[in-house]
Amino acid sequence: MNNEYLPFRSEILEVIKHADVEYTFRMSYDRGKEHPVKPGQFFEISIPKYGEAPISVSGITDHSLDFTIRKVGSLTDEIFENYVGGHFFMRGPYGNGFDVNMFKGKEIVLVTGGSGLSPVHGVIDYFADHMDECKSLTVISGFESPADILFKADLKRWIDDGMNFICTVDKAPEEGDYDGHVGLVTQYIPELPLKDFDNAIAVVVGPPMMIKFSIQELIKLGFDEEKIWLSESRKMCCGLGKCGHCRIGKVYVCQDGPVFKYTELRTLID
Template identity: 80%
Template sequence: MANKNEYLPFRSEILEVIKHAELEYTFRMSYDRGKEHPVNPGQFFEISIPKYGEAPISVSGITDHSLDFTIRRVGSLTDEIFENYVGDHFFMRGPYGNGFNVNMFKGKEVILVAGGSGLSPVHGVIDYFADHLDEIKKLTVIVGFKSPDDILFKEDQKVWLEKGIHLITTVDHAPEGYEGHVGMVTKYIPELEFDNMAKAIAVVVGPPPMIKFSILELKKIGFNENNIWLSESRKMCCGLGKCGHCRIGDVYICQDGPVFKYTQIQTMID
């Protein structure tokens, strides 16, 4: 039997397009998950369009017959992606990386801190526990955006609140009279309350400065750094550990990650 070509993508139809903000859309793609093609939140696929290239995009939603990819319009490939809508298609290959196994959170107090599109990799985790709150002691989500116009997954956030998720959505800048939370995500970390902080789990996903200062705030309140996880998407290209773009020392982000324990990579020098 011939060896499988790991670089060969498959065709996936666009089932639905959801606009969140001026530059961010979610594309719902056909995908028969089943037992043979499992996908975890936080994993990524390489999404491509012939003649325009490909890019690694995190999975932001999972069902048995579809996957969501939340994409920001930032270059020629994503410009072309935004011209493709329902009934059209992309090419994809994956899933790659380790992602988040929901079993690691079960029975624990969990805090998820996300910035902007960093909410995408943990979106599936929140979705799962919104439907299985009995499997977790407590789930608190702190997510920050630049402005009210930049808030992603607004409808999903309403559902999460209705189902009992403790959700804090904050913005860096807001117009006068804005009634929501204002300030960096780090502002709300000291306000966290735990029944047993020593066994709680924290996940931090977002821009590097946000990750850095969020972890510092968690340490200040006495959080166990061995229980802090993050998602690192540095310079991933091929997804197979062959091109070397994402290599830091002996670690290949695309294969060894993108989900890491903080203590695994805190001393890595890029």
Template identity: 60%
Template sequence: MNRNDYVPFQSEILEIVKHTEIEYTFRMSYYGEVKPGQFFEVSIPKFGEAPISVSGIGDGYVDLTIRKVGKVTNEVFEKYKGEYFYLRGPYGNGFEVNDHKGNELVIVAGGTGVSPVRGVISYFADHPDECRNFTIITGFKSEKDILFRDDFTYWRKKLHVIQTLDAGTETPEHKVGLATAFIPGLELSDVNTAHAIVVGPPAMMRFSVKALLERGFKEEHIWISQERKMCCGLGKCGHCRIGDKYVCLDGPVFNYTEGKNLID
């Protein structure tokens, strides 16, 4: 179905999953093409709209993981299963799973940065034979801040998962320390062909990419997401502009050869 990109459409809340006190996943009805790393504008009449990354894709739905941080998202948390949001999108370019098939892949994600790459991780967890080696390094502030717990339980059975906490007690499931500290020790059969994806807070992304380059990854084999710069989705408001690029249109996913020049 063709939609006007400027006009929101109604989407039913099919399910709500609570991860933490301020982070829920809303499963929204949706039929259409969408990729991990793309985003929707979620709106509530009289309250405004907010850009939210796709955190899951299925038959007739998309998952949107939302943090309660402002006027619009506060109102989002007052909604219940069977009620509706209005959506625009999907916008931007996403992660192409096909880019990584047959390669070793490392994903480094911090906090809610797991959301836009969840679809990529889930794909290779379901198709482990399509990737030579897969490592996920995720960082959360504490044990109570972990998202997608059920997914991590499944992913640990299929992939190499390193889950770090900024603070707390080390357990068989959790290591304590910054995610970047575990990049130098990555075991790879050929770093020259290995791929990496990095998503998270700006400082975490900067130091993660630096560590990957020092480990021997090639710039052209690293992808990043500038999801924190997403705004209107259409490149009209100008708030996402960095240099001559519009994150809403040219991103939010960039190959690092291009993304390294996006200095805000």
């Protein structure tokens, strides 16, 4: 009988610093054949004596997984003390994630805020390498300041691969050489160059207010509500649907999600 709460050990292969409080940890993962991973799924990452936390997968290769982690508490404080050569304990994958097949042949729009770029990073990576499998791919990604922008090296590569990537910050710095977009992500949604709304799909991930107003703009633009998807990680704890912390009505976010259709999630009253 398997103990579903028993984690496995994973070595830290690489650490990529994005900002003062956000790093990506590249972890060894050789269980892909037995336990394949989708973008948007999550693992419970733990350190003995410090606890565990659900962290979304932000990158997938044959032998590794990326986790982009924000330093916000005692567990993540301890995680940030572990670098290459160290290890974490993990269990998963959990949740439904994003199936890249549902995006194929479509005009894809991804709207993200801050660390909301992490759960869809794998989707962007896939289509960056397979642009012929979608009609178009537009990403609008907002950050508080230039210093908070994640995945800078990837942004350049994605743009070079031919996608329309709009990276914007809430406020331009008074000093420095930033010459990119400024403003909320919502102001760029009406400018989306979409041709066929019947064949378009959107994903919105980020802070609640950003999600609310981004969805309003997408609907005003002509998006079918059934074709808007969200990633919701509210109060996920055990990952197994046992503890009940993430339950909203009859829905367990950790198992029925964290990926939902907008039309499903909007009916849930927390």
